Amino acid sequence: MDLPPPNQQVARVQQQRPDLRFIFFLMMMFWMMQSNGTQGPSLADQVSTGDVSAAEAYANARAGLLRREARREGIARWLGVGNQTGEWLNSTYFPDVANGTAPPSSNDTAYEAYRIENYAPHSDGELAPVPPLVRDIFADATPKDEGDYRLYQQNLTGFAKGSWHARRFTFEELGLNETWQETRVVAKKPEEAEGAAGNETVASEVATRRLLRRQNDTASANFTTVVDTFNRTSLRGSFPWLSSLAANPFTLRKTHPAMFNLRSLQTSATGPIMPLPSDPRLVDEGELLRMRQDDPATWEDWEKEGPAVYVGGQLTLSVRDEKGVDEEESLELDIEAVHLLSSGRVYGYATPSFVRTHMVDAISLPLMSSSSPSPNRTASAIGHTVLKEYTRRLDKGVKDLAEADRIETPSSSEPGEADPSISQCIFSLCGALSPLPASYTPTQYAEWYSALFHPTGSSIAQPAQSTFSALLSSPNCGLVLSVPSAVLSQTSELWDSATRFAGWLLLAHAAVLVLTVRQLERVSRRPGTVANVAPQSIAGNCIVDAYVFVTLLTIGIVTESRATLPLLGAAFLALLSSLLFGTRYIALIREGTPDRPAAARAEPVQAAAPAEEGGEASTATEAAREEREGVVVRWARRQVAQWRRRDTILAISLGLVAYFAISLLMRGWTPFMLWIVYSNWIPQIALNVYRGTARQSLANEFVVGTTIARLFPPLYFWAYEGNCLLVEPTPKVWYLAAYSVAQAAVLVLQSLFSTPTSPATRMLLRLPFFSSATTGGGARFFLPEPLITTLELPSVSSWNYHPRELPPALLADLASQELETGGGDKASHDSHAKGAPEPDCPICLSPIQVLPTKDDIAQGKEDEVRMAFAITPCGHVVHTECLEQWMMVRAICPVCRASLPALAT
DSSP, X not given: OOOOOHHHHHHHHHHOOOOHHHHHHHHHHHHHHHHHSOSSOOHHHHHHTTOHHHHHHHHHHHHHHHHHHHHHHHHHHHHTOOOOOSSBOBOSSOTTTOBSSOOOOSSOOSOOOOBOOOOOOOSOOSOTTHHHHHHHHHHHTSOSSTTOOOOOOSOOOEEEEEEOEEOOOOHHHHTOOSEEEEEEEEEOOTTTSTTOOSSOSSOOHHHHHHHHHSTTGGGOTTEEEEEEEEEHHHHTTTSOGXXXXXXXXXXXXXXXXXXXXXXXXXXXXXXXXXXXXXXXGGOOGGGTTOBOOOOGGGSOGGGTTOOEEEEEEEEEEEEEOTTSOSEEEEEEEEEEEEEETTTTEEEEEEEOTTSOOOTGGGGGHHHHHTOSSSHHHHHHHHHHHHHHHHHHHHHHHHHHHHHOSOOOOOOOOOGGGSOTXXXXXXXXXXXXXXXXXTTOOHHHHXXXXXXXXXXXXXXXXXXXOOEEEEEEEETTTTEEEEEXXXXXXXXXXXXXXXXXXXXXXXXXXXXXXXXHHHHHHHHHHOGGGGGGSOHHHHHHHHHHHHHHHHHHHHHHHHSOSTTHHHHHHHHHHHHIIIIIHHHHHHHHHHHHSOOOOOOOOOOOOOOOOOOSSHHHHHHHHHHHHHHHHHHHHHHHHHHHHHHHHHHHHHHHXXXXXXXXXXXXXXXXXXHHHHHHHTTTTHHHHHHHHHHTOOTTSSXXXXXXXXXXXXXXXXHHHHHOTTOTTOOOOOTTHHHHHHHHHHHHHHHHHHHHHTOTTSHHHHHHHTSHHHHTSOGGGGGGTTSOHHHHHHHTOOOOOOOOSSXXXXXXXXXXXXXXXXXXXXXXXXXXXXXXXXXXXXXXXTTTOOBOOOSOOHHHHHHTOHHHHHHTEEXXXXXXXXXXXXXXXXXXXXXXXXXXXXBOOOTTO
């Protein structure tokens, strides 16, 4: 469509009136943009304006980056790829500060130059028993036939779940002493140093290193030497490292779980790896660590043990109780390692979060453990990967410094001030992956790996699940830990599992939605039955669905993957079943439930009338006295019964409160909330017990179907070991499932016993357990008679509203109606064939079919015809549906106003 002329557009715009809401929205957006932006000038701008504190912070941060750049150049020189030959650093990032002309003088602080530290890996320092253990791990993961080329998992991005245990070694066997000392040089405090300039309390690391290089610097007046004493046992902290020494090997998997959360960084991959595109938008995760099809003979010497990639992440070590259910304590360690793709070996360090990085020290691990046939070449391959990762971090640090508006100064503490309960163990890590089967070709692996990111729907042979074995040794704590055969699950595989889970959950909530709609349709056909449903039970179901909706919606929005669409679909169905149909059902229940009738007041006892004669007067007085005594006795019995009822309810309530309190204290919030939420059928059971009947309350298919569907999420996560979140299975989830299923079973049995004329109930009554259940008990079939008496539940009259034989009075009325219509044999036969005579329902004034026709008898519908009408104790015939709706308001006969028993039988 063509646009109107410009003048018309201007006129239209001029006629528009400004909307205050739109202006307010623009003001809010402008305020949010200002709030989210930088609050002031950048750190570099503050330095240029002469801010002293900002200049000091900027200089310290820049000095740290320059020292890292000098260290990086030292590693590059050792690898033979350095581009500088001098002793002092020529900075690529800050050439105006460190230009490599000369070392700084002692008094010149404005000029800074940094010496390039010559790096050389060391081959000593490993614990004595560790190299043989490392060789055993690598030998188990290496193909026995040297000529047999095997594939290993090329990407460690994902999780490895297994168990850990401590190796039994003494300090003597490890070649260590429990206590050792270290010497360090620190600056004196200003009040202790004569002629000390400034307010610095601790010398910078550059000054300390410069001081240590000179022999006479240790005797300087501004520095002092401190000797620190360390104890390996105290450095372990309070974590129960040695608790697994006496543990049963068969229970280690449950009592000592270990979880690796790793990520391979494609930006640090070295060797014959397919290069990434220069445009970040074109980076394809499916191309991560895809090796080039080059001849390995053309690789450089350092690449022969490669290609390699840097791996980061966390290692979580946990200790649980003897049953392996409750987690008592856990410890997280940061992982920095290098993964050699060709051999499946991993070298790195696992350190607490507050410990400095040990990435460079990983270069020495092959030399220390002697676990490689060519340790120097392996160390060189690790060095190239470390150098690339080091350069990436240095580039990021320089960029962050240029964009920073402030710098947080880390607080330093003395060595003796650390929390003794926190572990300070520094572990070296040597690990190995299990090889893929020899029959699995590189082409199959490439197809499978690409399908993880770009599924085509074709059938692709999956490789066998790999395992990861690791050995961790800590010289400063004197510990050796082993993590044998941790099952590796890649992140892409977990997302595939999440997609399947979301699909099944989508079907489960679709079933819940269908059953809820069918239940609402059932209510619409019989509106009077809605008052038989406890709104608390429906609200409990809505809470479960609402929690599922919020969880799935959050995961689907935050994480963008192939599981997003089914997760959002399941979340939408959960939203419909909870906030739409569930709340509508609760509103119908509240509207259809009549007000509770007021309790009947006791009639006052009337005094006896005075008699005219003396004998009669004495007799009346005696009768009045006995009646008063009877009233007192009945009152006392009622009081005792009320006390018993109150004590019983109080004892049951206190028991439930104590149980849930113990569950909360011993098990945590998750089990506590699960047991509360999955008690959703308890209010319905209690309502049925109080009323004495469960007739026309909830359909059995609704109870059973929704119970099974809502048990799917907890059973998936706590009973299925291969769940997408790698949650540790626990057998106690089956107690929750049995508890929920038992509630549904009680509801179904209450419904059956409330209709004893049904074939299912007659079959149940033949069983030994149910044969003792009274037919008049209805929904109270499982309660003993003393408990019913103690709780003073309302009595339920037993009356069969659907007898198989019609009362004689009704038969006589039907016969008289038949004679009035011109009764004769032929007329009687014709009327019986038409289903007449038919009395009128006093509620809806429609005819009631009392006798089945020939067609009904031929089709076996006699019971359906009999159940369609009800006969009251006073002998009146009413439609069953009409009587149900009538009795929801008043339990009296619509014809003669006589009291009617409940529709329990």
